[in-house]
Amino acid sequence: MGIELVGLHWVYLTIVVLLIFCMILRRDTTLLCILGIFLLGISTNSIATSVSGIFNSFIFAIKELLSTILIISIIVALSRVLTITGINEVMISPFTRLMRSPSLAYWTIGIVMMVISWFFWPSPAVALIGVVLLPAAMRVGLPPIAVAVSMNLFGHGIALSGDFVIQAAPKLTADAAGIPVIDVISASVPLVFVMGAVTTITAFWLIRKDLKSGKLVNTADGLFQAGGHNGLTYDHKSQTNSLTPNMRKMMAVIITILYLIDVLVMYFLKLQGGDATALLGGTTILILLAVSLLAHRNQGLEKITEYIIDGFQFGFRVFGPVIPIAAFFYLGDSALFEIFGKVMPEGSNGIVNDLGVALAHTVPINAPVGALTLVTTGAITGLDGSGFSGISLVGSIAHLFSIAIGSGIATLTALGQIAAIWVGGGTIIPWALIPAAAICGVNPFDVARRNLIPVLIGLGVTTIVAIFLI
Template identity: 35%
Template sequence: MALSSDYVIQIAPHLSASSAGVSIAEVADKALVLSLISGGIALLLAYLLNRREIVQPGQINVQEWESLASAGTQETAPSPYSPGKTEMWSKLFAVLVPAVFLMFVVYMLFAKFSPVIPAIEGGNGAALIGGTATILLILACLSANWKRSLHQISEHLVDGLLFAFRAMGPVLPIAGFFFIGNSDFATRILSLPEGATAPSFLFELVQMGQSFIPENLFFSAFGMLIIGMLTGLDGSGFSGLPLTGSLSGALGTSLGIDPATLAAIGQMGAIWVGGGTLIAWSSLVAVAGFTRVPVLDLVRKNFWPVMAGLVASTLFAIFFF
């Protein structure tokens, strides 16, 4: 919800509004309303569809969830950690780990909005989080049993890598075809010479379909939603916003429809699909890794709630904007 509206940082509204030739604030305000509607309906439907699978918390459920991390790997020896010996360290790390990552969140927020602190950009943020997690893992293994710490550290690292490959295995071949359709990736994938114009099959396909959208508010709104969803298939969500924004400006001018409304609808489709709910090779992979569930199962469970939310928000935009 926050990413689709991007109301605070306003990168997404800026991309949409600049291409559509409208005010950034106007797109941001409408995108905020549409994101709240989409998210609220999606959350409600997701709860109703999965409420039968919700069970009372218990130790058995925790053990089953933890066993998912080592599913398909070699069986390991019984844990050498003594509950009595490690009780103090367990309590310490239970407080230390969330406190450290909370400090990073606060630091990143200050770095974003304050000119005094240098901002963390690109892959530096991922490197910082990953390095910190590795250090905490090493310290936890040392505190539990320093004699077997090297063995335990290697086991945990191998388990994490194996889970990552199992989660991404079905996704990589599919994602490759969509990356070829994006000119930003096609140059390297097709090994084109430097300076050559890379094909953009995905965006060109969307532009070809523009002429088939009927000159009607209803069809234009849902056509823009579908175009936004198609541009989100590359797993980014933001890369297609200039296209949806420019199409919104063109359609709005020719049909007498508010371009800001169409731009907000296209932004919803692009970011909700590509930003991490319906595309397995997006940031949804990280969520699947944290929760230890197959990423494709998350996509299936997200599909109907998210689609219902997007349709409802588009209808709201048609009748009230």
């Protein structure tokens, strides 16, 4: 028996449906998210607590997103100084030989992103390659939003959903399903690559179609525009000439070596996720300091502050619209208990997980229905923007379905894992794909909309393939 759904579940589900509808209509979701937070609070608490909950949920969301805001802001600051001093020109020159067209740029960036993400996870990989590959791609005509789509689908999609090297995701799902990790990995290989091939090819076709029609143009939101950014202006010509050509080449080599050292340290010390991002962030700050002092000499101290301010202005401008929607979806998990107290029935594991369990207990059991239920459950648990919070649940549900069906536990587990991570890890939840969007200087909601059709088609095709493998 599943847990009994109470008013909080229905309020949350209703707001989610309305949010999806608003996104389809390309309308702003901030008001609806704040209303949802208030309604969740007022369902079990006083009006005063509900009003306070709005502010507290924003604080919770900012805490959860802070490390991402910081790394993006720092990377943006470094990007500015590298572009202004001309070092970036030297760094991207090797890639311009390989990326000779928008098509080659799309696939080159995606494959590089996927390989690095297998070893270090996507967030550090985005920061590591975005600064160098974005200008090279733009130079051959690939718009920033297409670069963000490529990095996101290959990194947060293909690499993270399989997680073949680090194996954090398959370990969680395998433990919940009661099977060896290798079984989940083996079962996920065909599904991951079917999902990856369908989504990336579909996204590529849509990008080419929009480029030809003129709907998609090669412009940035401001991150790599010459001159000013976010209201700050620079004397681009005089600052570029502050370094000689040999100095630019030397700094380009040193910066590349430092990041390669970071890669080796991550590998040998097995740094993942937040630890890898912290190492990359610290290295980036040191490079920013050194380049600023070298390029601006007497004005170096002041310029360091300007670049950092510039980066933080960009970071918070990008995250501003995201915080309200993230605050609402975090309430689907642990944030609800932290902000509103013990307001759920006994045995509840959070609103999102309860909805997934309820779905699994209300459908007939056979291979097609089992596959469809695991995909839907995985997608629902991914709505919190984590991708990992619900994959233990899909492992448990896969175990239940496999007993009734008589086979397919590894395939069902892998399918649920793929759905949860592609949705929440993520490619269509706006705040989950902020790293790629921010590095490319584009709106994360626009990237999410562009990913939506390819990901839905991919999930549909992958589900059909999984039915034949169960």
